Amino acid sequence: MDNDINRIQEQIQFCIRGELWENLQPLLDQIHPADIADIIEDAPDDVQNHIFDLLDDETKGDVIAELDDATEADILEELTAEQISDIAEEMAPDDAADMLAELDDKRSQEVLELMEDEDSEEVRELLQYDEDSAGGIMTTDFVALHSTRTAQDALDYIGTLDLDEPIYSAYIIDTADKLIGHVQLWQLIKADNRHKTLGQLAETDLFSARPETDQEEVAQIMSKYDLSSLPVIDADGTLVGRITIDDMVDVIEEEASEDIFKLAGSDDAELEDPSPLASCKVRLPWLLITLGTGFITSMILKAFIHHITAMEVLALSFFVPIVMGMGGNTGIQSSTLIIRGLALGSFNEKKLYRLLFREMAIGMLMGVICGSVIGAWARFVIGGTTTINPAFLAFSVGLALFSAMTFAAIFGAFVPLLLNRFKIDPAVASGPFVSASNDIMALLIYYGVTFLLIGLQTA
Amino acid sequence: MDNDINRIQEQIQFCIRGELWENLQPLLDQIHPADIADIIEDAPDDVQNHIFDLLDDETKGDVIAELDDATEADILEELTAEQISDIAEEMAPDDAADMLAELDDKRSQEVLELMEDEDSEEVRELLQYDEDSAGGIMTTDFVALHSTRTAQDALDYIGTLDLDEPIYSAYIIDTADKLIGHVQLWQLIKADNRHKTLGQLAETDLFSARPETDQEEVAQIMSKYDLSSLPVIDADGTLVGRITIDDMVDVIEEEASEDIFKLAGSDDAELEDPSPLASCKVRLPWLLITLGTGFITSMILKAFIHHITAMEVLALSFFVPIVMGMGGNTGIQSSTLIIRGLALGSFNEKKLYRLLFREMAIGMLMGVICGSVIGAWARFVIGGTTTINPAFLAFSVGLALFSAMTFAAIFGAFVPLLLNRFKIDPAVASGPFVSASNDIMALLIYYGVTFLLIGLQTA
Numbered sequence: 001m002d003n004d005i006n007r008i009q010e011q012i013q014f015c016i017r018g019e020l021w022e023n024l025q026p027l028l029d030q031i032h033p034a035d036i037a038d039i040i041e042d043a044p045d046d047v048q049n050h051i052f053d054l055l056d057d058e059t060k061g062d063v064i065a066e067l068d069d070a071t072e073a074d075i076l077e078e079l080t081a082e083q084i085s086d087i088a089e090e091m092a093p094d095d096a097a098d099m100l101a102e103l104d105d106k107r108s109q110e111v112l113e114l115m116e117d118e119d120s121e122e123v124r125e126l127l128q129y130d131e132d133s134a135g136g137i138m139t140t141d142f143v144a145l146h147s148t149r150t151a152q153d154a155l156d157y158i159g160t161l162d163l164d165e166p167i168y169s170a171y172i173i174d175t176a177d178k179l180i181g182h183v184q185l186w187q188l189i190k191a192d193n194r195h196k197t198l199g200q201l202a203e204t205d206l207f208s209a210r211p212e213t214d215q216e217e218v219a220q221i222m223s224k225y226d227l228s229s230l231p232v233i234d235a236d237g238t239l240v241g242r243i244t245i246d247d248m249v250d251v252i253e254e255e256a257s258e259d260i261f262k263l264a265g266s267d268d269a270e271l272e273d274p275s276p277l278a279s280c281k282v283r284l285p286w287l288l289i290t291l292g293t294g295f296i297t298s299m300i301l302k303a304f305i306h307h308i309t310a311m312e313v314l315a316l317s318f319f320v321p322i323v324m325g326m327g328g329n330t331g332i333q334s335s336t337l338i339i340r341g342l343a344l345g346s347f348n349e350k351k352l353y354r355l356l357f358r359e360m361a362i363g364m365l366m367g368v369i370c371g372s373v374i375g376a377w378a379r380f381v382i383g384g385t386t387t388i389n390p391a392f393l394a395f396s397v398g399l400a401l402f403s404a405m406t407f408a409a410i411f412g413a414f415v416p417l418l419l420n421r422f423k424i425d426p427a428v429a430s431g432p433f434v435s436a437s438n439d440i441m442a443l444l445i446y447y448g449v450t451f452l453l454i455g456l457q458t459a
Numbered sequence: 460m461d462n463d464i465n466r467i468q469e470q471i472q473f474c475i476r477g478e479l480w481e482n483l484q485p486l487l488d489q490i491h492p493a494d495i496a497d498i499i500e501d502a503p504d505d506v507q508n509h510i511f512d513l514l515d516d517e518t519k520g521d522v523i524a525e526l527d528d529a530t531e532a533d534i535l536e537e538l539t540a541e542q543i544s545d546i547a548e549e550m551a552p553d554d555a556a557d558m559l560a561e562l563d564d565k566r567s568q569e570v571l572e573l574m575e576d577e578d579s580e581e582v583r584e585l586l587q588y589d590e591d592s593a594g595g596i597m598t599t600d601f602v603a604l605h606s607t608r609t610a611q612d613a614l615d616y617i618g619t620l621d622l623d624e625p626i627y628s629a630y631i632i633d634t635a636d637k638l639i640g641h642v643q644l645w646q647l648i649k650a651d652n653r654h655k656t657l658g659q660l661a662e663t664d665l666f667s668a669r670p671e672t673d674q675e676e677v678a679q680i681m682s683k684y685d686l687s688s689l690p691v692i693d694a695d696g697t698l699v700g701r702i703t704i705d706d707m708v709d710v711i712e713e714e715a716s717e718d719i720f721k722l723a724g725s726d727d728a729e730l731e732d733p734s735p736l737a738s739c740k741v742r743l744p745w746l747l748i749t750l751g752t753g754f755i756t757s758m759i760l761k762a763f764i765h766h767i768t769a770m771e772v773l774a775l776s777f778f779v780p781i782v783m784g785m786g787g788n789t790g791i792q793s794s795t796l797i798i799r800g801l802a803l804g805s806f807n808e809k810k811l812y813r814l815l816f817r818e819m820a821i822g823m824l825m826g827v828i829c830g831s832v833i834g835a836w837a838r839f840v841i842g843g844t845t846t847i848n849p850a851f852l853a854f855s856v857g858l859a860l861f862s863a864m865t866f867a868a869i870f871g872a873f874v875p876l877l878l879n880r881f882k883i884d885p886a887v888a889s890g891p892f893v894s895a896s897n898d899i900m901a902l903l904i905y906y907g908v909t910f911l912l913i914g915l916q917t918a
Contacts, residue, residue, distance in 0.1 A: 034683050159650035166687070167645050168627045185644045186626050191618035223712060224493050226705045228625070228687070245704050246685045252708060253682060256715030257799055263719065264795035265788060271796070271805050276820040283792050284825055290788050291829055294781030295836060301777055317776045318760055322753030324780050325787075325898065329724060329749050333742050336723035337730070340716055346730050361735040366743055370750055377754060439784065 005031070016043055016051065025054045033062035041071045049078045061091035064099055068272040072102055081107060085114035088123065092165050094139040094247075097126035126241075134218050135211030137251065138232045138241030143170040147180060147199030151188045154198060158185075168228055171239055172202040178237040181206050182229075208233050211240060215251045220345040222248050259343055262427040263336060265289075265435075293436040297324075297443045316450055319374065319397050320443065326370060326401060327408040327442030331434045334359045334412030339426050342416065352421075356413055363409025364402070371402035392453060400449040404442040411437060464490070468498075475502055475510065484513045492521035500530045508537045520550035523558055527731040531561055540566060544573035547582065551624050553598040553706070556585035585700075593677050594670030596710060597691045597700030602629040606639060606658030610647045613657060617644075627687055630698055631661040637696045640665050641688075667692050670699060674710045679804040681707050718802055721886040722795060724748075724894075752895040756783075756902045775909055778833065778856050779902065785829060785860060786867040786901030790893045793818045793871030798885050801875065811880075815872055822868025823861070830861035851912060859908040863901040870897060 008030055015024040016039075028036055028051075036055070040048050040063065052075055055063060064072055064087065076084065076099070084103075088096040088111060100108045100123060108127075112120045122140045129135025141163065145154050154170060169184040181202030187193055193201055208231045209218050222230050222245055232241040257268040265286025270279050301320075338355065341347040347355060375398030379390050412434050416426030467489055474483040475498075487495055487510075495514070499507050499522065511534050514522060523531055523546065535543065535558070543562075547555040547570060559567045559582060567586075571579045581599045588594025600622065604613050613629060628643040640661030646652055652660055667690045668677050681689050681704055691700040716727040724745025729738050760779075797814065800806040806814060834857030838849050871893050875885030 032684055034685075155648055156650070158645065159648045159653070163645065166627075166643055168625075168687070184625055185648065186617065186622065189614055189618045189644065189648075191615070194618070223708045225491055226493075226708075228627070228705055245708065246687055249682045249685075249704065249708065249711060252711050253715070253803060256712070256719070257803070260715070260719050260722065260795055260799050264722070264791045266792045266795060268799075271800055271803070276817050276824060279796075279817075279821045280824050280828075283789075283821070284828065286792075287785060287788055287825060287829055288832075290784050291781065291832060294778075294784060294833075295840075297780050298777045317779070318757045319753075320776070321756050321779055321783050321898070321902070322750065324784070325749050325753055326746060328784075328787075329746055329894075330742075332723045333725045333745075336719055336725060337738075340719050340727075341730055344712060344716070344730070358735050358738075362738050362742070365735060365739050366746060369739075369743065370746055373747075373750060374753075381754075435788075439780070443780070 005035075009035075012039060016047060019047065019050070021050060021054060024051065028054060028059075033059055034066045037063050037066035037071075040075070041068060045074065049075060057086050058090040060087045061095065065091065065095040069102065070272055072099070076103060081110040081114055085111045089115055089119050092139055092141060093119070093122040093126055094137065096123045097136075098131070100127060101131055129211050132215050133211060134209040134213040134215065134230075134232050134243060135241070137215055137218070137247055138211070138243045139165060139247075140241050141165045141167075142231075142239070142242045143167055144173050144177075144179075144239055145170050145198055147172050147174055147197060147202065149198050150195055151183075151190075151198065151201060152194045154183075155188050155194075165244075168244075170198075171231055171242070172198045173239065177239075179206070179208070179231055179233055179239045180204060182231070206231070209243065210234070216255050216343065218243060219248050219252050219255060223252065224345060255343060259339055259427040263332070263339065289436050290439075293439045296440055300440070300443055300447065316447070319378070319400075320446065322374065323397075323401055323404050323446045324439055324442050327404040327438045327445075328435055330363060330366065330405045331408035331412035331438040334363070334409045335416055335434050338413050338416040342420050342426055352417055355417065356410065359409045359413035360406065363406040366409075367402035367405035370405060371398040374398055374401050396450040396453040399453070400446040403449060404438075404445045407441055407445060408438045411441070464494075468494075471498060475506060478506065478509070480509060480513060483510065487513060487518075492518055493525045496522050496525035496530075499534070500527060504533065508534060516545050517549040519546045520554065524550065524554040528561065529731055531558070535562060540569040540573055544570045547574055548578050551598055551600060552578070552581040552585055553596065555582045556595075557590070559586060560590055588670050591674050592670060593668040593672040593674065593689075593691050593702060594700070596674055596677070596706055597670070597702045598624060598706075599700045600624045600626075601690075601698065601701045602626055603632050603636075603638075603698055604629050604657055606631050606633055606656060606661065608657050609654055610642075610649075610657065610660060611653045613642075614647050614653075624703075627703075629657075630690055630701070631657045632698065636698075638665065638667070638690055638692055638698045639663060641690070665690070668702065669693070675714050675802065677702060678707050678711050678714060682711065683804060714802060718798055718886040722791070722798065748895050749898075752898045755899055759899070759902055759906065775906070778837065778859075779905065781833065782856075782860055782863050782905045783898055783901045786863040786897045787894055789822060789825065789864045790867035790871035790897040793822070793868045794875055794893050797872050797875040801879050801885055811876055814876065815869065818868045818872035819865065822865040825868075826861035826864035829864060830857035830859075833857055833860050855909040855912040858912070859905040862908060863897075863904045866900055866904060867897045870900070 008027055012024060012027050015021075015027065036059070040051050043051060048071065052060065052063070064075070067075065084099075088099065091099065096119070100111060103111065112124060115123070126135065126138070126140065131137075143158060143161065145157070149157075158167075158170065167185070169182045170188070171179055172181045172183060174180050180199075181204040183198055183201045183203070187201060207221055207225055207227060209221070211232055211234060218230060221227070222243070228245045230243045231239055232243060234240050254268065257271060261268045261270065265283065267282040270282055337359075338347070375394040378397045379394035415434050419426040467486055471483065471486050474480070474486065495518070499510050502510055507530065511519065511522070523534070526534065543558075547558065550558065555578070559570060562570065571583060574582070585594065585597070585599065590596075602617060602620065604616070608616075617626075617629065626644070628641045629647070630638055631640045631642060633639050639658075640663040642657055642660045642662070646660060666680055666684055666686060668680070670691055670693060677689060680686070681702070687704045689702045690698055691702060693699050713727065716730060720727045720729065724742065726741040729741055797806070834853040837856045838853035874893050878885040
């Protein structure tokens with residue numbers, strides 16, 4: 001099978017290079033919309049719409065749902081409102097809403113008015129929710145049945161439905177249309193169950209989300225309880241949609257990417273937009289913060305050096321990169337644990353103080369070890385080249401590194417916990433802020449401790 | 460519903476503190492196994508087994524599947540082989556295999572011999588696969604039907620099965636038992652399909668994995684093509700198991716955590732084991748590498764300072780933390796993009812050179828901007844305090860920063876791409892290695908460029 005796909009892929013690339021559109025069409029029919037999306041993304045800008053135009057409306061919809069934002073925008077720009085509305089009608093309501101959210105308001109209204117009333121109503125409903133909320137990722141395609149029906153009756157009814165998306169379970173509602181549970185399809189099929197009512201079969205330990213629930217929270221619930229779908233209910237308890245686990249997979253990957261990129265002072269938008277200029281825009285702010293931090297540390301250095309001799313400064317400056325590097329890394333390790341633990345729901349608020357205490361213990365323990373190592377290095381390797389008493393130098397540098405690492409571990413844990421407390425996504429601000437603060441603090445601690453001790457020695 | 464759960468949780472905590480085991484039992488029956496697992500993990504070590512013993516064998520199995528590795532090991536240690544085998548028989552084969560993989564070989568054999576033959580055979584089969592492979596995460600619970608059956612016939616047959624795990628689709632095999640496709644349950648239920656044969660209904664554009672396929676690759680396939688389950692076939696094309704998307708959710712989270720932690724020089728094992736000592740063990744190696752790198756940079760510093768005056772060294776040392784910090788951050792940003800892109804399958808090998816070129820462009824662009832800023836700073840703020848010509852100092856420092864950042868961007872992208880080429884997980888080694896190398900190179904470049912230029916000036 002792999003060989004077939006590779007052969008088809010090669011033929012497709014050949015047709016694109018030669019602009020052999022008639023030959024390309026039958027080849028595209030043989031591959032998955034996700035692969036067609038990849039091919040369009042990789043194709044030169046001027047032929048992307050040529051390839052897209054070869055597809056039928058249904059496939060167009062599937063491909064658009066898979067395209068990255070930049071390419072999707074380029075493709076949509078070349079289409080008329082009429083063409084977009086034809087495609088939207090073939091799409092699942094949640095995918096159609098995602099597509100329309102990429103258009104400007106005027107164009108999106110135009111498309112909605114061209115769509116059939118039934119379809120456009122569902123899409124309009126979905127468009128009112130924030131795209132990172134449960135409402136933004138749910139679909140309005142679901143099956144809700146009254147609890148008094150029998151399993152056999154339900155099966156017969158489901159058999160007559162014209163469904164746009166796969167369903168794996170049916171939701172069960174009471175006479176007031178309130179959600180009371182769900183039954184999985186395979187349980188309806190069981191011979192023993194056929195004559196039971198849905199009320200008897202319904203699993204009622206029901207997890208649900210509100211339309212405004214954040215998608216990260218939805219992901220935590222579905223992943224923790226191994227749910228294949230999650231109902232979305234409004235304030236009245238009325239079922240308004242469902243979220244399927246395959247949509248959550250994208251969310252989980254997106255949230256993880258966001259955490260990783262933010263920690264490195266970048267943004268997961270980089271995965272979507274391939275232009276170097278766009279990447280610079282995303283990465284530069286943090287680098288400029290680092291640069292600003294560097295200027296502050298330079299000023300600190302400048303302020304301190306008036307108080308000691310040039311040779312002493314020289315001896316101490318040996319250790320500056322080490323202390324700063326160690327402080328920075330220790331802080332990032334703490335931040336990473338806390339940020340990822342919070343994102344996965346591994347930690348709860350109750351453990352907050354325990355986590356801080358734990359990071360302090362880790363920082364102190366690692367500080368003692370690394371402080372001893374650097375002390376020995378200062379005593380035996382660097383000691384001879386300066387006017388400072390080697391034993392004193394060793395002790396000062398060791399103590400400074402210990403203090404800087406302990407501070408960094410506590411601070412690296414404290415910042416994301418604090419941000420989380422105030423409902424700010426800890427991944428967004430922690431990386432740059434923790435790094436910058438740790439650089440400055442490490443230097444202050446280092447010069448503070450060494451000057452104090454060297455001052456004591458010479459006094 | 461949230462209030463109910465909070466109230467039950469409070470009562471549970473009260474019973475645990477008071478060791479009121481009889482009162483605890485009915486409370487545990489009301490909550491999800493994933494929540495029971497959380498409660499056991501958070502409970503003091505000496506009562507964990509007390510709580511666990513209150514559960515029936517089926518719930519015990521569900522809870523064990525949710526426990527973190529450390530707690531699971533503690534719990535299993537207190538159980539007899541007989542008790543473990545009773546629990547294993549109630550578990551899905553893949554969960555049972557995961558549990559037995561945590562025991563030592565002798566104990567695991569003992570448990571397998573105590574299990575019923577039918578159950579133990581399935582588990583033995585699964586145990587032979589690496590736990591990070593498709594074989595290690597698949598379940599052997601699946602429904603395979605011959606293509607000549609009708610949909611109605613298939614429904615009736617599935618209705619008589621006693622299934623341990625939910626199924627959403629049936630696999631279709633030919634007369635030689637080779638897999639030819641799958642049909643989703645909801646398609647079997649459709650009234651129009653009832654009298655068609657499975658061969659007519661089967662979707663044959665079938666994705667599959669081999670048992671030895673890496674779980675990360677499985678995750679990429681299922682996520683890219685939005686699959687709810689993936690069949691696993693052996694070399695002969697015979698169906699041996701299936702992987703469901705809810706199991707993949709754990710894998711995706713695990714792989715993302717691994718990437719995040721490795722980048723910070725740590726390990727996702729930290730999320731599981733709460734002891735500070737265990738965390739130190741995981742984090743220290745990288746910090747010691749950083750320390751070692753620091754020693755090398757110190758030696759470089761020491762080698763260089765014999766060639767210039769102390770005041771010149773002083774002037775230049777102002778900028779050392781900045782250049783090193785900027786190089787390090789630039790490199791990590793590049794590495795992050797490449798590592799995450801490779802993990803998500805956003806990049807393919809063909810784009811390799813384009814990616815390197817892209818990162819070089821980004822590094823140069825950001826280097827020009829940051830180099831100009833630091834040059835201006837050197838000229839106007841630091842310039843006056845040294846014997847070096849301010850304009851020359853500005854140019855040297857700016858050029859050095861530009862060079863260090865360009866190198867860091869290329870190197871940060873190159874290392875993960877190279878590791879990936881040799882089938883080494885780029886996340887594992889990139890973070891520490893890239894950081895350490897960039898520190899040393901940034902310093903070498905910085906002193907190399909500045910000394911060369913200052914040498915030219917004074918010559």
